[in-house]
Each structure stands twice: as structure tokens, then as C-alpha cells.
Amino acid sequence: AQSVTQLDSHVSVSEGTPVLLRCNYSSSYSPSLFWYVQHPNKGLQLLLKYTSAATLVKGINGFEAEFKKSETSFHLTKPSAHMSDAAEYFCVVSEYASGTYKYIFGTGTRLKVLA
Amino acid sequence: DAGITQSPRHKVTETGTPVTLRCHQTENHRYMYWYRQDPGHGLRLIHYSYGVKDTDKGEVSDGYSVSRSKTEDFLLTLESATSSQTSVYFCAITAGDTQYFGPGTRLTVL
Numbered sequence: 001a002q003s004v005t006q007l008d009s010h011v012s013v014s015e016g017t018p019v020l021l022r023c024n025y026s027s028s029y030s031p032s033l034f035w036y037v038q039h040p041n042k043g044l045q046l047l048l049k050y051t052s053a054a055t056l057v058k059g060i061n062g063f064e065a066e067f068k069k070s071e072t073s074f075h076l077t078k079p080s081a082h083m084s085d086a087a088e089y090f091c092v093v094s095e096y097a098s099g100t101y102k103y104i105f106g107t108g109t110r111l112k113v114l115a
Numbered sequence: 116d117a118g119i120t121q122s123p124r125h126k127v128t129e130t131g132t133p134v135t136l137r138c139h140q141t142e143n144h145r146y147m148y149w150y151r152q153d154p155g156h157g158l159r160l161i162h163y164s165y166g167v168k169d170t171d172k173g174e175v176s177d178g179y180s181v182s183r184s185k186t187e188d189f190l191l192t193l194e195s196a197t198s199s200q201t202s203v204y205f206c207a208i209t210a211g212d213t214q215y216f217g218p219g220t221r222l223t224v225l
Contacts, residue, residue, distance in 0.1 A: 009155075031214050043205060044158075044216040050127060051212060090157060100146065100165055101209050105157035 002027050004093050006106035014114045019063075019078040021109045023091035026072060032072045034092040035065055040110075044090065050074060061085070086113045118142045119217035127223045134193040136220050138206030140186075146209040148190040149173075149181060151202040152219075158205065160180050164189055196224045 007022040025031060032051045036044040048059025055067040061084075065076045074091060091106040118141035120182050138147060146165055150173075158171030162181040165168040169207045170181050178200060192202055201224045206217040 034213070041185060043218045046213060046215065049213060067133075092214075094214075096212070100163070100171075101214075103214055104149075104158070105159075107155060107157045 002031070002093050002095055002102070002106050004106040006089075006091050007092070008072050008109050009107065010110050010112065012112040012114060013081045015083055016080050019081045019085065019111065020064045021076040021089050021091075021111065023074045023106060024072055024074065025074060025091070025093045027093055027095060029095050032094045033065075033067060034094070035059065035063070035072070035074075035076050036090045037087050037094060038090065039087045041085075044084050047089075081111075081113045083113050084115065086111055119206060119208060119215065121204075121217040123220060124218065125221045127225065128196050129225050130194050130197055134222065134224075135148050136191045136204055136206075136215060136222070138189040138191070140189075140208050140224055142208075142210075144208040147183065147185075147191065148207040148209070148214070149179075149191045149209065150205045151200075152205060152224050153202050161191065161204075177194065188191055196222075198224050200224050 003026040031075045035047040038044050038046050042056045048057045050057045050067045058064045063078045088108045088109050088110045094103045120139045122137045148163040149161040152158050159175045161179050161187045164170045164183045205222045207214045
């Protein structure tokens with residue numbers, strides 16, 4: 001069965017320092033993996049996705065994630081945090097089975113950026 | 116933006132009353148989903164649809180029903196709202212293998 005674990009519920013960084021949000025997954029098949037961002041009182045916006053092409057995936061706003069099959073991880077990084085990055089981030093795994101896509105969400109990591 | 120709107124955006128209702136939330140999409144996507152978002156739980160799937168009149172249950176479907184009489188609209192109904200259904204509800208569509216979300220509906224059941 002699929003599952004997603006976001007290892008930190010809260011992360012605080014100073015503006016201008018690197019961001020690391022950790023995600024581990026479990027999947028029986030070759031998964032697709034996604035990161036979404038949710039700003040306060042907003043919907044979820046796609047940051048990036050991995051679908052078995054390059055293992056290093058670049059997304060919007062300077063974020064990137066690396067798929068590591070041996071570690072079953074898909075951690076999200078950004079070299080330099082900006083105040084506008086403060087939001088909640090969700091890691092998602094999907095599989096295509098029985099004619100439909102199923103998506104499993106992590107419980108989220110809230111990123112705080114300190115001035 | 117995948118052309119998804121949700122209505123209403125906010126609603127306050129009383130326990131025991133019926134409530135219907137609407138999701139509307141403009142791009143003819145086949146798959147549509149309803150999720151609820153609660154602190155500490157991420158998003159949990161309530162129901163989904165894979166075509167007109169074709170729907171199936173998700174992991175938290177108890178107390179909810181859905182209908183899809185045309186491609187562009189996916190309705191979520193709480194037959195008799197309870198306080199445990201206070202939540203933020205998101206509609207989503209799938210384009211290829213990627214989900215895109217509506218802006219959400221904040222529902223409060225008193």
C-alpha cells in the first residue's frame with residue numbers, strides 16, 4: 001500500500017538560508033511524486049513533480065527535489081529562503097491502478113521564515 | 116489554474132441541515148475529486164468521479180454523497196451535517212497524472 005511520511009511538521013529557517021523539507025514514501029509500483037504549496041487561506045499549488053524522468057526535478061520559485069529510490073525519499077530543497085516561502089508544503093504520491101489515479105497526501109510541513 | 120471554481124467559498128450551517136457544495140470546471144476533465152483538509156491530517160479523499168454518473172468512495176466517505184450529472188459539475192452533499200464535518204473542502208481535477216485544486220470551501224457546522 002502507498003504511504004507518505006513528512007518527517008517534520010514544522011520547519012523554521014532564517015531568510016537567505018537553505019530550506020530542506022523531508023518526505024519519505026512507500027509504494028508498490030513506480031510512483032509519481034509531487035510537492036504542493038499552500039499559502040494561508042489559499043488552495044494547493046503545484047510546485048513540482050517527478051514522473052520517472054530525471055531524478056532531480058526543478059520546480060517553480062527556485063525549489064527542487066531529488067528522487068532517491070534506494071532511500072525512498074523525495075526531499076524538497078531551496079538554496080535561499082525568502083519570506084514569501086512561508087507556507088505549508090505537502091508531499092504526495094500517486095499510482096495508476098484499476099483505471100484511475102489515486103493520490104496519498106502527507107500530513108504537511110509548515111515552513112516558517114524568520115527575518 | 117485549471118479553471119476550477121467552488122461555491123460557496125464560505126458557509127456556516129447548523130447540525131442536522133443538508134448542505135451541498137459545488138465544484139465547477141471549464142476544461143472538460145474526466146476525473147474530479149472531493150477532499151477535506153483538517154489540521155494534522157493533510158488532505159483526505161471523500162469521493163471521486165471518473166465520468167458522468169460514475170463515482171466511487173474515498174477513505175472518508177461516511178456522511179457524504181456526490182453526484183455528477185454533467186462533465187463540468189461535481190456536487191458534494193452532506194445529507195445531515197454534523198460538527199465533525201466542519202472542515203475545508205477542496206475539489207480537484209486530474210490532467211494527465213497531475214492534480215489541480217480549486218480554491219476551497221470553508222464549512223462550519225454549529
